[in-house]
Amino acid sequence: MGLIEIFKGNKDDAAFKKNLKNVLGFKPSNVALYRAALTHRSVRDTADENNERLEYLGDAILSGIVADYLFKKYPYKEEGFLTEMRSKMVNRNKLNEIALKMGLKKITFFNKFDNSLKVSQIFGNTLEAVVGAIYLDKGFRKTQKWVLEAIILPHLFMDDLENLEINHKNKLYGWANKNGKNLEFETIHEKMEGGRRLFTIGAVVDGAIIAEGKAYNKKDASQIAASLAIEKLGLGKENEELSGS
Numbered sequence: 585m586g587l588i589e590i591f592k593g594n595k596d597d598a599a600f601k602k603n604l605k606n607v608l609g610f611k612p613s614n615v616a617l618y619r620a621a622l623t624h625r626s627v628r629d630t631a632d633e634n635n636e637r638l639e640y641l642g643d644a645i646l647s648g649i650v651a652d653y654l655f656k657k658y659p660y661k662e663e664g665f666l667t668e669m670r671s672k673m674v675n676r677n678k679l680n681e682i683a684l685k686m687g688l689k690k691i692t693f694f695n696k697f698d699n700s701l702k703v704s705q706i707f708g709n710t711l712e713a714v715v716g717a718i719y720l721d722k723g724f725r726k727t728q729k730w731v732l733e734a735i736i737l738p739h740l741f742m743d744d745l746e747n748l749e750i751n752h753k754n755k756l757y758g759w760a761n762k763n764g765k766n767l768e769f770e771t772i773h774e775k776m777e778g779g780r781r782l783f784t785i786g787a788v789v790d791g792a793i794i795a796e797g798k799a800y801n802k803k804d805a806s807q808i809a810a811s812l813a814i815e816k817l818g819l820g821k822e823n824e825e826l827s828g829s
Contacts, residue, residue: 597615600615600691601615606687607687607691608714609734610730613721614717614721617720617721618717620635620638620717621642621710622635622688622693623635623692624694624710626694626695626698627693627694635709635710636713638712638713638717638720639712639713639716641716641720642711642712642715642716643716645716645724645727646674646712646715647674649728650673650674650736651666653732653736657742663812664812667812667815668752668808669742669746671752672745672748673736673740673745676708676709677705679709680705680707680711681708682739682740683707683708683711686734689707692710694706711735751807752814753807755819756787756810759814759817760789765790766789767787767788767789769786769787769788769810770786770793771783771802772784772793782798782799782800783798783799783800783801783805784796784798785802785805785806787806787810787813795809795810796809797809
C-alpha cells in the first residue's frame with residue numbers, strides 16, 4: 585500500500601496542511617507528496633512510503649536551480665568557481681542547518697526514540713525531498729521561485745560563501761585512501777597572464793588526470809581541481825565536511 589492510500593482521509597490532515605503552509609509559506613495541493621517527503625525510512629522502510637525517492641529527485645532539481653542562479657549571478661566567473669560555490673550552497677551541513685531554521689524538524693516523521701537521528705543530517709535530506717515534492721506538486725517555475733525565496737535569499741549569503749573554503753583536497757585524499765587509490769596533484773602548465781602567473785593543476789588518480797583546476801596560485805588551483813574531481817566521481821553528497829585548508 586502506497587503512502588497516498590495510507591494517509592488518505594487522515595483525521596489530522598487539516599492540521600498537517602496548516603503546519604505545512606506555516607513552514608513552506610504556501611498551500612499544498614497534493615498533501616500525500618509532502619507526507620512522503622517528510623517521512624524518514626526509520627518509520628517507513630519501503631521506497632514508496634518514505635522520502636528517499638523524493639530526496640533523489642529534489643537533489644537534482646535543487647542542484648539545477650542553484651546552478652542556474654549562480655550562472656546568472658556570476659556571468660564572468662569560470663567553471664571551477666561556480667562548481668565550488670554550488671558545493672558550498674548544497675552541501676549536507678548547510679542544507680541541514682537551513683532545514684532546522686525553517687522548522688522542518690518539527691513536522692518530519694522519524695523515529696524520535698533514536699537519539700542519533702535527532703542530531704543527524706536527515707533534515708537536510710528531508711529538505712531536498714520537499715523540493716522534489718514541490719516540483720511534482722507545483723511544477724518547475726514555482727519550485728524555482730520557492731527555492732529562491734525560501735532557501736537562497738534568506739539563508740545563503742554569497743559574500744560569506746565566497747570567503748568560505750571547503751577543503752576538497754582532504755576529502756579527495758580520504759576517498760583515495762579508503763579505496764586504495766594513488767592521488768597526486770601535479771602542475772600541468774603555468775604561464776604569465778595579465779602580469780600574473782596562472783597555474784593549471786591536475787588531480788591525478790592512479791596516473792590518470794581526473795580533473796584540472798586553474799588559478800593564480802597553486803593552492804587555489806589544486807582545490808578547484810579537487811572540487812571538479814569530486815563532482816566527476818560523484819562524491820559531492822557523501823559525508824561533506826566544511827573546514828579550512
